[in-house]
Amino acid sequence: MQKSKLTLYIFIALILGVIVGYIYNVSVIGNINSKISTADAFIKSISTHLLTIKDTTTAEYKSLKLAKTTQVTIRSTNDALRDDKLEGFTILSDIFLRLIKMIVGPLVFTTLVVGVAKLGDIKAVGRIGAKTLLWFLSATLVSLLLGMVLVNFFKPGIEMNLPLPDSHLSTDIKATGLSLKDFIGHVFPKSFFESMTNNEILQIVVFSLFFGVATAAIGEKGGVVIKAMDAIAHVILKMTGYVMFLAPLAVFGAITAIVAKQGLGILSTYTIFIGEFYFSLIILWLVIILAGYFVLRNRVVTLVNRVKDAMLIAFGTSTSEAAYPKLLLELERFGCNSMTFASMFLAQAYNIHLSLGHEITMLLILMLTSKGVAGVPRASLVVIAGTISMFNIPEAGLALLIGIDPLLDMGRSATNVLGNAIATAVVSEWEGS
Numbered sequence: 001m002q003k004s005k006l007t008l009y010i011f012i013a014l015i016l017g018v019i020v021g022y023i024y025n026v027s028v029i030g031n032i033n034s035k036i037s038t039a040d041a042f043i044k045s046i047s048t049h050l051l052t053i054k055d056t057t058t059a060e061y062k063s064l065k066l067a068k069t070t071q072v073t074i075r076s077t078n079d080a081l082r083d084d085k086l087e088g089f090t091i092l093s094d095i096f097l098r099l100i101k102m103i104v105g106p107l108v109f110t111t112l113v114v115g116v117a118k119l120g121d122i123k124a125v126g127r128i129g130a131k132t133l134l135w136f137l138s139a140t141l142v143s144l145l146l147g148m149v150l151v152n153f154f155k156p157g158i159e160m161n162l163p164l165p166d167s168h169l170s171t172d173i174k175a176t177g178l179s180l181k182d183f184i185g186h187v188f189p190k191s192f193f194e195s196m197t198n199n200e201i202l203q204i205v206v207f208s209l210f211f212g213v214a215t216a217a218i219g220e221k222g223g224v225v226i227k228a229m230d231a232i233a234h235v236i237l238k239m240t241g242y243v244m245f246l247a248p249l250a251v252f253g254a255i256t257a258i259v260a261k262q263g264l265g266i267l268s269t270y271t272i273f274i275g276e277f278y279f280s281l282i283i284l285w286l287v288i289i290l291a292g293y294f295v296l297r298n299r300v301v302t303l304v305n306r307v308k309d310a311m312l313i314a315f316g317t318s319t320s321e322a323a324y325p326k327l328l329l330e331l332e333r334f335g336c337n338s339m340t341f342a343s344m345f346l347a348q349a350y351n352i353h354l355s356l357g358h359e360i361t362m363l364l365i366l367m368l369t370s371k372g373v374a375g376v377p378r379a380s381l382v383v384i385a386g387t388i389s390m391f392n393i394p395e396a397g398l399a400l401l402i403g404i405d406p407l408l409d410m411g412r413s414a415t416n417v418l419g420n421a422i423a424t425a426v427v428s429e430w431e432g433s
Contacts, residue, residue: 006244010312013252017316020260024089029260032082039075043068062195077223080298086260092246092253093317098427102235104382105196106326108204109211110233116212117226125213131430134197135423139291141184143415149357150280156273174318199321237332240325247309247326251316251418270404281411285418295429299334300422306330307421318406331421336428 025033037084045070053061083090116125189195189203196204203392215222292300310323384401401408 006247007064009248010251010316012249014255014316017252017255018259021089021266024260025263026386028085029082029237031262032078032085033263035078036075036082036319039071039078042071043075061158062131072244073418082261086257089253089257093250093257096243096246096250097319097322099246099319100325101199103240103243103325104201104321105204107198107233107328108201109196109208109242110229110236111207111328112386113209113212113215114226114229115180117215117229118224119212119216125209128427128431129209131427132423135426139288139419139423142287146287147280150276150283152359154272155353156276200265215281234408237325237329239331244309244313244326245311247316250322251313255318262404267342274404274407277408278411281415282427284415288415288419290424290425298420300425303334303421303425304418306334307417310421311414311417314417315410318409318412320416320420327421328416331424334425336424357385 044063050068052065052296053064055061057347119125119128186200187202187206189200189207192207193202215225267290287299289304292303296303307327310327313326314320314323339351
């Protein structure tokens with residue numbers, strides 16, 4: 001599939017996904033969503049009433065508890081029914097993502113081993129690692145700072161006037177704190193094969209660095225390993241080309257499922273927040289591209305043009321992992337060897353004032369915590385849940401974000417791809433390669 005045609009097909013898949021998703025929502029899912037909304041309203045009403053009853057032994061209390069259990073069952077049944085109705089669409093993206101996950105681990109391992117072994121100098125590896133880390137920490141700090149500034153300027157939580165969920169309601173999201181043990185567990189592998197099986201990319205990177213340095217250290221004998229790994233890497237990149245044929249179908253399935261499940265109504269309800277979120281992302285893209293321009297000059301435009309397919313794939317499937325093999329392929333051809341906003345939105349929605357000191361503290365916590373949740377499902381919500389509790393922002397406010405998080409994740413994933421591409425190109429330029 002030619003590069004230009006792939007871009008066109010993915011874009012067409014995005015449009016068709018919205019159209020088909022809307023039709024499916026109205027004709028099939030709408031009735032199920034109505035039952036879920038009705039059950040939610042009953043559960044909320046009953047829960048509120050239960051809080052007013054002091055004596056839990058009364059017949060009224062037991063009756064309300066039974067009614068609540070019934071409504072929870074109705075909601076769960078319709079949730080499962082809705083998922084069944086959407087299975088035909090989600091399976092398209094599931095197949096694509098499974099094939100991508102099949103490729104990512106071996107691709108990271110082989111390309112990194114070859115890159116490190118060819119350098120042959122542990123000092124060079126450390127120097128490149130330090131430059132890369134400096135870039136990513138700086139980029140993360142800038143993006144979080146930009147989010148803090150813009151959310152204070154727009155104040156979407158105040159402007160939207162959304163009804164808040166009850167503070168005692170659970171969001172079923174496990175909050176994560178900044179645990180050193182958890183962070184180390186995500187970084188250092190206890191088994192290479194377990195890391196490959198679970199696609200723990202950071203662990204694969206650590207093993208690859210050791211393996212690459214050791215390969216270079218044994219001299220001529222390592223040449224055989226380097227040639228083998230280089231050949232395997234190119235075979236996997238060729239496989240990537242085959243898997244990319246499925247990208248438009250995956251994007252179509254993912255978008256259709258999101259729109260069919262949520263409906264276009266969610267866009268109108270959260271227009272202010274979603275609009276300002278994506279406006280902020282566009283500004284961030286411009287900042288990233290501008291930073292890249294200072295190093296790459298006009299070639300940064302060529303780079304952005306090369307990675308647009310990968311960005312579309314990440315946008316459509318809501319995961320930057322899906323775009324990684326395509327991104328790596330384009331970076332090789334080129335010549336190379338988002339959270340503060342949401343947390344502050346919740347604070348505004350609850351009319352909780354945070355001082356500048358508190359906001360800066362939140363920014364730094366988010367910057368560090370976000371680096372330790374690689375591979376965690378719904379990672380952004382998990383990080384936010386762990387952070388807002390430190391500032392007495394009710395966790396139930398996450399219910400305001402759960403419904404639209406897939407729409408926000410699309411933009412975050414595309415941004416990750418752009419940031420990773422420019423970071424790689426900039427560090428390669430700094431190294432003169």
